[in-house]
Amino acid sequence: MLTPKEKGKIIEEVKTHNDDTGSPEVQVALLSEEIAKLLLHLKKHVKDFHSKRGLLRMVAKRRTLLSYLKQENEKRYRNLLKKIGLKSKV
Secondary structure, X not given: OOOHHHHHHHXXXXXXXXXXXXXXXXXXXXXXXXXXXXXXXXXXXXXXXXXXXXXXXXXXXHHHHHHHHHHHXXXXXXXXXXXXXXXXXX
16 A cells, blocks of 8 residues: 555656546556555565455556556557556567
């Protein structure tokens, strides 16, 4: 779980306008950070299957948002991948 301070920092890095909290870029960045934290937890607690299911749901949500962003605006998609350090499938 991200703290409000961490969320604010991530939003500041990827926001598209001043009051942006819900754009696909922000949502993907927040999900990516939560996924990274959950992966650290799962490395320590291998048999935590409930958290693993949550991780899979987050990854699927992020994939959906990324495919939407790629379909809507390729330039924003590429910029987001560079900012958060993800690799593209294509």
